[in-house]
Amino acid sequence: MVTIIGLLVISLISTLSSEAFYCDFEKSCEDFVFDSHWMVQKVSSHIDHTYQNLSGHYITYTNTSVSQPLTIIRSQSIELGPNETICITHWMWSIKDGAVDFDINYAQGDDLQSQSPGAHIGFPLSDSDWSGGTIGIPYILSDHFYLLLKFNSMTSPLDIDDLSLSICPSSQSRPPTTIVFDCDFDKTLCPELKSLSNYSYTWSTIEAQQAQNYTSTAPSIDYSIGNKTGHYIWLNNLDSLQFGGVGNLQTPIFRFKQSDPGFCLNFQYYGFGASVQLNKLAVFALSEENEMSVQQVWPVNPINYIYTNNRWSWAFAPLLLGNFSLLFHMDSQYEVGGSFAIDSISIRSCDYSSKWFSPTSRLKFTCDFDSSSDPSCGIQNDYTDLSPQSVINTTIQSPNTISDLELGPRQASGWSGSRFFYWSRSDNTSTNLTTGYFKTPLIETNRDMCIRFSYFLNSTDVQPNQKNTKIDIAANGCAVSTVWSNELDDSFGWQLVQQRLPNCASTESIYFRITQKRPTRVAVAFDDISIAQCGTDVLTTTTPSSSTTDVNKSSSNYINIILLITILLLILNMHFEYYN
Ligand SMILES: *[C@@H]1O[C@H](CO)[C@@H](O)[C@H](O)[C@H]1NC(C)=O
Ligand SMILES: *[C@@H]1O[C@H](CO)[C@@H](O)[C@H](O)[C@H]1NC(C)=O
Ligand SMILES: *[C@@H]1O[C@H](CO)[C@@H](O)[C@H](O)[C@H]1NC(C)=O
Ligand SMILES: *[C@@H]1O[C@H](CO)[C@@H](O)[C@H](O)[C@H]1NC(C)=O
Ligand SMILES: *[C@@H]1O[C@H](CO)[C@@H](O)[C@H](O)[C@H]1NC(C)=O
Ligand SMILES: *[C@@H]1O[C@H](CO)[C@@H](O)[C@H](O)[C@H]1NC(C)=O
Ligand SMILES: *[C@@H]1O[C@H](CO)[C@@H](O)[C@H](O)[C@H]1NC(C)=O
Ligand SMILES: *[C@@H]1O[C@H](CO)[C@@H](O)[C@H](O)[C@H]1NC(C)=O
Ligand SMILES: *[C@@H]1O[C@H](CO)[C@@H](O)[C@H](O)[C@H]1NC(C)=O
Ligand SMILES: *[C@@H]1O[C@H](CO)[C@@H](O)[C@H](O)[C@H]1NC(C)=O
Ligand SMILES: CC(=O)N[C@H]1CO[C@H](CO)[C@@H](O)[C@@H]1O
Numbered sequence: 325m326v327t328i329i330g331l332l333v334i335s336l337i338s339t340l341s342s343e344a345f346y347c348d349f350e351k352s353c354e355d356f357v358f359d360s361h362w363m364v365q366k367v368s369s370h371i372d373h374t375y376q377n378l379s380g381h382y383i384t385y386t387n388t389s390v391s392q393p394l395t396i397i398r399s400q401s402i403e404l405g406p407n408e409t410i411c412i413t414h415w416m417w418s419i420k421d422g423a424v425d426f427d428i429n430y431a432q433g434d435d436l437q438s439q440s441p442g443a444h445i446g447f448p449l450s451d452s453d454w455s456g457g458t459i460g461i462p463y464i465l466s467d468h469f470y471l472l473l474k475f476n477s478m479t480s481p482l483d484i485d486d487l488s489l490s491i492c493p494s495s496q497s498r499p500p501t502t503i504v505f506d507c508d509f510d511k512t513l514c515p516e517l518k519s520l521s522n523y524s525y526t527w528s529t530i531e532a533q534q535a536q537n538y539t540s541t542a543p544s545i546d547y548s549i550g551n552k553t554g555h556y557i558w559l560n561n562l563d564s565l566q567f568g569g570v571g572n573l574q575t576p577i578f579r580f581k582q583s584d585p586g587f588c589l590n591f592q593y594y595g596f597g598a599s600v601q602l603n604k605l606a607v608f609a610l611s612e613e614n615e616m617s618v619q620q621v622w623p624v625n626p627i628n629y630i631y632t633n634n635r636w637s638w639a640f641a642p643l644l645l646g647n648f649s650l651l652f653h654m655d656s657q658y659e660v661g662g663s664f665a666i667d668s669i670s671i672r673s674c675d676y677s678s679k680w681f682s683p684t685s686r687l688k689f690t691c692d693f694d695s696s697s698d699p700s701c702g703i704q705n706d707y708t709d710l711s712p713q714s715v716i717n718t719t720i721q722s723p724n725t726i727s728d729l730e731l732g733p734r735q736a737s738g739w740s741g742s743r744f745f746y747w748s749r750s751d752n753t754s755t756n757l758t759t760g761y762f763k764t765p766l767i768e769t770n771r772d773m774c775i776r777f778s779y780f781l782n783s784t785d786v787q788p789n790q791k792n793t794k795i796d797i798a799a800n801g802c803a804v805s806t807v808w809s810n811e812l813d814d815s816f817g818w819q820l821v822q823q824r825l826p827n828c829a830s831t832e833s834i835y836f837r838i839t840q841k842r843p844t845r846v847a848v849a850f851d852d853i854s855i856a857q858c859g860t861d862v863l864t865t866t867t868p869s870s871s872t873t874d875v876n877k878s879s880s881n882y883i884n885i886i887l888l889i890t891i892l893l894l895i896l897n898m899h900f901e902y903y904n
Contacts, residue, residue, distance in 0.1 A: 525571030801830025
């Protein structure tokens with residue numbers, strides 16, 4: 325779907341319909357942005373093009389910093405009607421006879437991260453006169469874009485003067501764009517957009533002037549109407565922002581097939597409040613088939629992304645092939661204080677080729693180790709800090725397949741199926757091997773997330789209460805933090821643990837580590853791991869039935885009850901003494 329315009333009509337067009345952008349370098353150039361390789365010299369070494377004398381000015385390519393490989397000239401964004409195209413007028417002068425060679429690319433979105441190739445232009449230059457004219461680009465598929473001129477292999481200084489871009493009539497009319505989703509919160513109210521519950525923040529639609537009443541830094545006008553009576557959707561949360569908080573706004577499901585044209589997402593966002601850079605706005609595609617898996621679509625390149633603050637900014641991203649909804653995801657990653665508003669969301673056909681949806685992380689994680697296609701659900705032994713040879717690898721087992729029948733669990737956890745995740749040492753295991761280390765696939769975590777899992781541990785050759793084996797669960801997304809840890813010799817059957825994750829919004833793995841102080845025979849098993857928003861019952865399997873409940877589990881409950889009664893008696897006793 326990428327259309328490369330190879331054909332170029334170079335002609336002098338006498339009547340330009342309108343001169344949209346123009347720089348003569350006699351006053352500061354506002355319509356184009358030049359990179360640091362370009363400079364307007366105070367003293368001209370030859371006549372300029374505007375005045376044709378030595379007191380006029382032009383811009384010169386200087387190559388003092390060689391670190392940047394490309395020279396880019398960027399104009400402001402351009403909007404074209406259906407029968408319009410772009411005409412570029414430029415005048416160039418070379419110090420020595422030669423040629424100039426540049427590509428015209430179209431970029432969409434204010435961050436210029438989405439670009440499609442346009443035309444390639446090359447022509448000879450003279451060292452004694454200005455060469456140039458007007459180039460009409462016959463056909464442009466997009467109707468809203470930035471234009472980039474990327475110069476290739478410039479070997480000698482180049483001067484440019486009277487650079488202009490104009491919108492001119494096209495011989496061909498652009499096919500109409502197909503719009504599959506359009507939401508400006510004024511003409512179209514979009515009740516189908518829903519803010520997901522179970523997350524700290526709630527997206528809501530608001531009138532600009534009303535938002536100002538809550539938060540003076542909120543956008544005072546919306547994008548689509550452009551005045552204070554217009555509406556946008558925002559997170560009204562400046563007073564309720566929390567470290568690690570997240571808000572998710574979900575669209576209906578889109579279905580894009582290979583035979584469709586490419587589709588792209590367009591929307592306007594407005595970052596406001598203190599330290600908005602410390603908050604993150606992203607758009608994920610959420611798979612319909614597997615409601616846990618997501619792929620980030622915007623920002624296209626998220627590394628060290630700089631969000632625009634205190635004004636509306638155009639966000640753009642090519643979409644994927646497949647069946648998915650979009651999630652507008654805002655999180656307070658490091659610090660709280662800023663937020664985002666969104667307006668004019670639209671999904672329309674565009675000039676980009678689409679790749680198939682391919683998940684990069686997930687909103688939640690569940691694994692009962694019983695699936696036939698992917699029994700470990702992407703959990704992997706982790707060798708980040710340790711060499712593979714120094715770690716005892718975990719495996720999927722069932723009560724019938726484990727080698728140490730005496731120590732290992734005689735039943736599965738009782739929550740699901742018959743298989744579990746297993747780690748063990750026998751008398752034959754090298755005494756050097758005392759560690760197990762594994763991690764979940766990447767998960768989009770936040771402050772409202774809980775982990776739940778069953779574990780089993782039994783060991784031999786230990787003193788009473790020696791606590792020779794340690795299980796550690798850690799999350800390192802924001803800071804290194806232990807989620808749960810236990811030192812023990814015997815778990816007395818399967819135990820269920822439920823624990824909050826740290827208050828952190830991140831894309832991270834959860835790490836499980838098993839270590840022994842002294843190597844002994846030991847069997848450790850995990851089952852029914854689920855990491856999801858607290859309060860949602862994510863285990864799809866049935867609750868334990870009494871017939872499969874481990875006898876030792878009941879006995880440990882019994883011990884707990886005895887402990888509780890003892891504590892109560894102690895407290896009562898203390899009170900007694902107090903009153904006496
Ligand atoms: C150059 O041309 C400009 C505009 O015509 C004029 O104002 C200026 O005086 C000229 N300078 C010289 C040195 O002729
Ligand atoms: C600058 O000049 C050096 C040496 O002539 C060349 O290798 C380099 O590509 C030039 N830089 C740019 C941005 O063209
Ligand atoms: C655009 O071009 C088409 C075909 O060339 C023509 O039929 C149509 O009238 C033109 N529209 C306008 C607004 O000029
Ligand atoms: C904003 O607050 C002022 C004073 O509290 C009130 O008079 C005004 O009606 C409010 N405006 C909106 C749009 O809610
Ligand atoms: C805001 O813009 C809309 C649409 O252009 C218009 O109907 C309305 O009167 C405007 N309101 C104000 C207060 O300017
Ligand atoms: C997308 O949904 C359509 C209609 O439900 C279905 O026919 C198609 O197989 C789905 N595509 C994928 C990749 O799952
Ligand atoms: C664990 O698995 C890795 C990769 O399969 C392997 O290289 C390594 O030797 C194994 N470790 C042990 C202790 O067997
Ligand atoms: C330990 O090694 C012996 C001899 O190689 C073997 O017979 C026995 O089955 C092994 N035990 C375990 C638990 O692997
Ligand atoms: C255990 O470690 C020691 C020292 O690191 C090494 O010399 C020895 O060969 C190792 N033993 C085995 C069985 O890997
Ligand atoms: C733990 O291992 C001992 C043997 O060392 C065994 O008697 C006991 O039943 C095991 N406990 C569980 C809960 O399997
Ligand atoms: C804590 C919380 O908000 N839990 C809710 C999560 O979502 C489910 C289903 O929407 C609700 O039933 C829970 O009350």
